Amino acid sequence: MSEPIYDERYARPGLYWGSKPTGLARDVLRIARSLPRSPRTLVDLGSGEGRDSIYFARRGYRVLGVDISSVGVRKAERRASRLGVNVRFLVGDIRTYRLSRRVDVVFCSGALNNLPRRIRAARFEHFKAHTAPGGINAMNADVPKPYIPPYSMNPFSSPFRSGELLGYYGDWQILDSGQVEFVSNASGVPHRKAMDVVIARKPDPDS
Ligand SMILES: C[S@@+](CC[C@H](N)C(=O)[O-])C[C@H]1O[C@@H](n2cnc3c(N)ncnc32)[C@H](O)[C@@H]1O
Numbered sequence: 001m002s003e004p005i006y007d008e009r010y011a012r013p014g015l016y017w018g019s020k021p022t023g024l025a026r027d028v029l030r031i032a033r034s035l036p037r038s039p040r041t042l043v044d045l046g047s048g049e050g051r052d053s054i055y056f057a058r059r060g061y062r063v064l065g066v067d068i069s070s071v072g073v074r075k076a077e078r079r080a081s082r083l084g085v086n087v088r089f090l091v092g093d094i095r096t097y098r099l100s101r102r103v104d105v106v107f108c109s110g111a112l113n114n115l116p117r118r119i120r121a122a123r124f125e126h127f128k129a130h131t132a133p134g135g136i137n138a139m140n141a142d143v144p145k146p147y148i149p150p151y152s153m154n155p156f157s158s159p160f161r162s163g164e165l166l167g168y169y170g171d172w173q174i175l176d177s178g179q180v181e182f183v184s185n186a187s188g189v190p191h192r193k194a195m196d197v198v199i200a201r202k203p204d205p206d207s
Contacts, residue, residue: 046111
């Protein structure tokens with residue numbers, strides 16, 4: 001269970017991850033503009049303090065943010081309400097959380113590594129099955145690199161194999177995929193990270 005680590009981080013004043021949206025969230029909006037039908041509904045898995053959920057909601061999406069940290073969820077709710085943005089957040093575990101209906105976008109930035117390997121295939125099947133035809137999944141996952149010293153702020157996370165994330169979307173249209181490398185300073189200890197990124201579109205028989 002990883003929530004005590006994040007609870008402790010989110011209980012500190014200020015925003016642990018900052019207020020700016022992730023690059024993945026910005027990429028989703030850019031790509032959504034070129035889709036035949038604009039996405040309207042989005043679930044943000046591992047929504048943290050809500051920076052991306054709020055970003056999407058401000059741009060007209062109906063958003064549900066799900067995070068295991070109740071401290072993060074309450075902080076996200078308070079921030080959204082302070083900003084006058086309508087977003088629903090709930091405490092949930094992405095290892096077991098079941099979407100009750102289809103959404104246009106399943107989004108997950110920075111949280112997939114909390115999925116143990118043995119349940120990943122089943123979880124992706126669930127996320128894909130609960131995506132509307134023509135909708136998208138936008139995901140990233142930490143991957144180890146031989147030239148980057150291992151560093152994890154979360155002892156419960158397990159890395160993806162390089163290319164593993166893309167492999168879950170072999171039957172979808174790949175709109176964007178690749179690897180990003182950057183220096184993260186969120187913990188106060190700068191460290192390099194590599195992430196695989198995938199934005200994939202579910203086939204739509206009507207388009
Ligand atoms: C690296 S943070 C990213 C937060 C947010 N997506 C962002 O970019 O600001 C990872 C998030 O995943 C959440 N998390 C970890 N394990 C989880 C789980 N099993 N179910 C749901 N959320 C989880 C943590 O509480 C944390 O908020």
